[in-house]
Amino acid sequence: MRACFGCAQIAIAAVAWWFVGSAAVAQTPISFRFNDPEAPQMRQALNVFEQLNPGIKVDMQRVTWADAQQQYLREAAVGAAPDVAQLAQVWPRAFGAAGALRPVDDLIEKTNIGVAGWDQYIARDMQQGADGKTYAIPFTVDTFAMVYNKALLKAAGYDEFPKTWQDLRAASLAVRRKTGKTGFGFPAGSCGTPAIWFFLNFYWWSKGWALIDKGPDGKFFINISADQIAEGFDYYDQFLKDGDNPKSNLSICLWGAPEIVEDMVKGEAAIASVPDAVGVQIVNTFKQRFPDKQVPFAAATHPADVNGSKTFFGGRSLGISANSKHVDEAWQLIRFLSQPDPTFTRFYTNYVQPQKPILNYDRLPAEIAPGFTEQIKLARTWGPYGLGPVAIPFMWNAVGRAAGSVFIGEKSSKDAASELREAIAKELAKNQH
Amino acid sequence: MKGQRRFIVTMLTPAFFFLVCFYLYPTVFNVANSLTDLSLFGLRCGGDWIGVANYIDLVTSPDFRRVLWNTVIWLTAIGVTVRLLAGLGLAFLLTSRTIRKYRLETIGRVLLLVPWATPPIVAILIWRWMLDTRVGIINALLTGLGIVDQPIPFLASAAWVWPALITIITWNTLPLVTLTFVASLQSLPSELVEAAEVDGATRLQVMRYIYIPHLKPAIIVMGLMSTFWTFNNFVYVWLTTGAGPGLYTNVMATEVYIKAFIDGRLGYSSAVGVLMAAIMAGFGLIYLRVIAQRELRESF
Numbered sequence: 001m002r003a004c005f006g007c008a009q010i011a012i013a014a015v016a017w018w019f020v021g022s023a024a025v026a027q028t029p030i031s032f033r034f035n036d037p038e039a040p041q042m043r044q045a046l047n048v049f050e051q052l053n054p055g056i057k058v059d060m061q062r063v064t065w066a067d068a069q070q071q072y073l074r075e076a077a078v079g080a081a082p083d084v085a086q087l088a089q090v091w092p093r094a095f096g097a098a099g100a101l102r103p104v105d106d107l108i109e110k111t112n113i114g115v116a117g118w119d120q121y122i123a124r125d126m127q128q129g130a131d132g133k134t135y136a137i138p139f140t141v142d143t144f145a146m147v148y149n150k151a152l153l154k155a156a157g158y159d160e161f162p163k164t165w166q167d168l169r170a171a172s173l174a175v176r177r178k179t180g181k182t183g184f185g186f187p188a189g190s191c192g193t194p195a196i197w198f199f200l201n202f203y204w205w206s207k208g209w210a211l212i213d214k215g216p217d218g219k220f221f222i223n224i225s226a227d228q229i230a231e232g233f234d235y236y237d238q239f240l241k242d243g244d245n246p247k248s249n250l251s252i253c254l255w256g257a258p259e260i261v262e263d264m265v266k267g268e269a270a271i272a273s274v275p276d277a278v279g280v281q282i283v284n285t286f287k288q289r290f291p292d293k294q295v296p297f298a299a300a301t302h303p304a305d306v307n308g309s310k311t312f313f314g315g316r317s318l319g320i321s322a323n324s325k326h327v328d329e330a331w332q333l334i335r336f337l338s339q340p341d342p343t344f345t346r347f348y349t350n351y352v353q354p355q356k357p358i359l360n361y362d363r364l365p366a367e368i369a370p371g372f373t374e375q376i377k378l379a380r381t382w383g384p385y386g387l388g389p390v391a392i393p394f395m396w397n398a399v400g401r402a403a404g405s406v407f408i409g410e411k412s413s414k415d416a417a418s419e420l421r422e423a424i425a426k427e428l429a430k431n432q433h
Numbered sequence: 434m435k436g437q438r439r440f441i442v443t444m445l446t447p448a449f450f451f452l453v454c455f456y457l458y459p460t461v462f463n464v465a466n467s468l469t470d471l472s473l474f475g476l477r478c479g480g481d482w483i484g485v486a487n488y489i490d491l492v493t494s495p496d497f498r499r500v501l502w503n504t505v506i507w508l509t510a511i512g513v514t515v516r517l518l519a520g521l522g523l524a525f526l527l528t529s530r531t532i533r534k535y536r537l538e539t540i541g542r543v544l545l546l547v548p549w550a551t552p553p554i555v556a557i558l559i560w561r562w563m564l565d566t567r568v569g570i571i572n573a574l575l576t577g578l579g580i581v582d583q584p585i586p587f588l589a590s591a592a593w594v595w596p597a598l599i600t601i602i603t604w605n606t607l608p609l610v611t612l613t614f615v616a617s618l619q620s621l622p623s624e625l626v627e628a629a630e631v632d633g634a635t636r637l638q639v640m641r642y643i644y645i646p647h648l649k650p651a652i653i654v655m656g657l658m659s660t661f662w663t664f665n666n667f668v669y670v671w672l673t674t675g676a677g678p679g680l681y682t683n684v685m686a687t688e689v690y691i692k693a694f695i696d697g698r699l700g701y702s703s704a705v706g707v708l709m710a711a712i713m714a715g716f717g718l719i720y721l722r723v724i725a726q727r728e729l730r731e732s733f
Binding site for chain 1: 474475476478495585588589666676690694695697
């Protein structure tokens with residue numbers, strides 16, 4: 001009797017295990033490479049996806065952005081890339097050419113995507129390869145705006161944010177002289193992906209110049225002289241020379257560095273040029289730390305010149321790897337993440353989606369939303385930079401290093417500018433067919 | 434005899450296999466890559482043969498002289514010299530009569546091991562924090578004591594960045610050098626020193642005619658090994674300064690990384706790697722042939 005009871009227990013356990021095992025086997029596992037800091041929030045969104053799609057299990061992987069590009073390319077070369085990957089918006093073209101991404105035109109045609117269809121997406125050109133195929137779907141869009149401390153600017157004699165580059169220079173110096181605080185505190189350090197790359201391009205683009213442009217004949221060319229490059233270097237170097245951007249910022253490379261956020265929150269700096277996610281961080285950190293104080297921040301567009309105020313559409317895309325064995329499931333995940341609800345309404349709330357009907361900064365704090373909304377209307381895509389024959393990572397690194405050599409006094413702005421222009425020209429000649 | 438030979442070959446085969454797989458094959462593969470235009474974006478289809486174009490590009494590039502200077506002079510020559518001199522100084526201190534008199538040898542050696550036991554990444558983070566312009570303790574002391582008016586951006590200043598880097602590398606790698614010299618000093622018969630002192634030799638003469646000749650083999654070996662380790666160093670430079678500010682601290686190892694993973698030029702970066710290996714091989718040959726053989730012959 002006892003032996004039979006024991007056998008019955010084993011049999012029941014075996015049947016139960018078989019059912020559970022069968023259920024697990026029925027699930028399709030897909031891998032999703034996600035590199036932004038909001039990993040816990042994204043995991044929550046993925047949990048909802050799994051609840052809605054019980055046949056799919058999502059394994060979230062993470063890699064730092066600094067390593068993400070080369071890691072993915074190496075994995076793709078041996079067929080080991082994740083099924084879905086979060087990419088920088090300027091990568092799909094090159095990744096598509098490298099055979100690392102699967103074209104998604106057939107999937108878009110089958111099911112469409114987004115709140116109002118593929119046609120309503122911005123920055124679609126950046127997702128296309130030279131072969132005209134679409135290799136990724138824009139996931140988020142961001143841009144940089146000038147976040148500033150109204151009280152500090154007022155103390156320096158400025159009721160409104162400066163409109164021109166010279167005004168910005170004067171305002172920053174005035175903040176330093178009248179309040180002792182940092183004026184425009186920007187990261188001036190060198191690394192592979194330095195923030196100074198963005199600031200210099202904003203300056204050059206506002207004047208109608210560009211490192212790479214496309215001519216009417218379809219050929220790419222350098223649309224800036226060495227003197228004009230040097231002018232940009234000199235402009236930002238002046239902040240460091242006069243001390244309204246402290247020399248300690250030579251040690252900071254990235255746009256969202258904790259030091260930049262802290263300086264703004266503590267009222268040690270008056271102005272920062274940051275993307276919306278960092279702007280949100282500044283405002284929210286201030287509110288948490290000083291709940292009884294009025295938020296002193298606002299946002300404004302970057303200074304303008306003959307070509308207006310210019311920043312870029314930044315952001316992320318989602319792509320399916322060329323070696324993925326679960327394309328349908330991967331596409332289902334991308335479609336889910338492309339809807340506002342629940343990903344962007346409940347979890348990934350610091351970010352904006354690149355679809356025209358919902359391209360707004362309504363979820364940003366009220367203090368900075370108008371400035372960012374105004375700035376994104378003036379933004380441009382990377383265009384020729386991303387579509388041309390000179391890779392953005394090459395230019396990004398080269399510009400940052402050249403600027404760094406000027407800021408520490410190693411080279412004159414003219415020498416650094418000439419060498420930079422020569423290096424880009426060489427790369428352009430080598431790769432343009 | 435035949436059986437013995439077969440036994441030897443069988444026993445050596447695994448080691449041989451290991452050498453071929455993990456040394457010979459990668460070396461040949463790397464040299465082959467250096468003769469192509471292999472790119473990170475073209476891994477699937479490989480690179481096209483371009484002969485020695487990468488090497489020509491490398492030696493004619495405007496940055497090459499600076500990279501070579503940084504690697505050979507700043508990182509290696511100065512770095513190794515500082516390490517050997519500091520190691521010698523510490524070794525003499527640890528074996529001095531004063532330390533023995535107060536029974537501080539054990540504490541001294543334990544303290545010496547702390548930097549060596551610290552993983553390089555941790556050492557770099559600690560030093561970066563200490564050298565930080567805003568919150569670093571070194572700047573706090575300097576400004577607090579009135580030695581400087583403004584904090585010094587040690588890792589972002591052309592005047593200070595190399596001394597700061599060499600300090601970090603020396604701090605983390607000094608213990609091995611010091612302990613080697615300590616072991617060598619301890620093997621020196623004390624009667625030699627006593628006899629020299631009885632004969633009226635000054636401290637300088639004792640150092641020159643007894644200590645240094647005795648330490649020569651250790652100095653030669655540590656000099657060679659330190660040079661190899663330092664010349665190829667990537668971790669310390671990349672994690673401390675990222676080869677910046679600008680490209681001020683760019684060395685050959687960081688140039689390999691930048692060209693391979695930022696510019697995507699795997700063929701070119703392979704050429705840099707091959708050149709590094711060739712330089713070290715040439716150095717090793719000259720060092721062993723000219724200096725080491727002569728010195729070791731004299732010592733023994």
